Amino acid sequence: MLLAIDVGNTNVVFALVEYGEGGHTIRTRWRIATDPRRTADEYAVWLVQLMAIEGIDRAEVSEVIIGSVVPRADHNLTVLAEKYFGVEPLFAGQGKAAWQFEIDVEQPSSLGADRALNCIAAHKLIGGDLIVVDFGTATKFEAVDFNGAYKGGIIAPGINLSLDALVGKTAKLPRIAIAAPESDSVIGRNTESQMLIGVYWGYVAMMEGLIARMKDEIGRPVKVLATGGLAVLFDxxxxxxDMVEPELTLHGLAILATQAKAT
Known part of the structure; x- marks a missing residue:
């Protein structure tokens, strides 16, 4: 069984992946807030107990792969894999788990692991020319061509970052929850509804506008795949x-681990 670890700026997601004749299946997953100070022992106490609740023994884990955009967290996760699961982890984009697709941009090494993993998984899932949208701490738009090559993209502030800035820099605006407005009207009748319209519909307009511009620039039929916690909400x-896959990054880790075994 594979333990796939997706280290993001906001959360770390741990997933157990099983392999079968038809490919891989994400059996279960858990999420914890990202904290580079969290030790391997702290991770283990939390994770091993959650596995036990699901009836899974840690001895069933034979592989670990880590995709990380938080380098300060990498050491403790390495210790977790080696001390508590008895395996040396793979790191996405390094060694046997090096990227096996073209990164056709000015600074290939600057592409984050999460973005690269999303490109791998999207190309495997639906193929063709693609735009991949990931709603995370930042919202990322990736252009992937029909050969699976990464051609570039866009980075925009995530919707929660935008809301934090709006509330944090004003004296009287309240904290609101991100949700789809009850009405399609874009003329709010009170402060809270006006804020929600600005954040939600403003984000939809930004997203649709950028995707339209990307499609025009690509100049060929393009499919759009969305991932991240808020993808379903915007959908x-x-x-x-064209497709929403909330676990795209985890699928990318599983695919990359399979490729690494074949090298």
Missing amino acids: EHTQVF
Whole structure:
């Protein structure tokens, strides 16, 4: 069984992946807030107990792969893999788990592991020319061509970052929850509804506008795949996505681990 660890700026996701004749299946997953100070022992106490609740013994884990955009967290996760699971972890983009696709940009080494993993998984899932949208701490738009090559993209502030800035820099605006507005009206009748309209519909307009511009620049038929925690929320009120896969990065880790075994 594979333990896939996706280290993001906000959360670390641990997933157990099983392999079968038809490919891989994400059996279960857990999420914890990202804290580079968290030790391997602290991770183990938390994770091993959660595995036990699901009836899974840690001895069943035979592989570990880590995709990380937080380098300060890498050492403790390495110790976790070696001390508590008895395996040397693979790191996405390094060694046997090096990227096996073209990164056609000015600074290939600057591509984050999460973005690269999303490109790998999207190309494997649906192929063709693609735009991959990941709603995370930042919202990323990736252009992937029909050969699976990464051609570039866009980085925008995530919706929660935008809301934090709005509330943090004003004296009287309240904290609101991110949700789809109850009405399609874009003229709010009170402060909270006006804020929600600005954040939600403003984000939809930004997303649709950028995707339209990317499609025009690519100049060929393009499919759009969305991932991240808020992808389902936005999918309710836009027709721009051809597919939503919330666990895209984890699928990318599983695919990369399979490729690494073949090298």
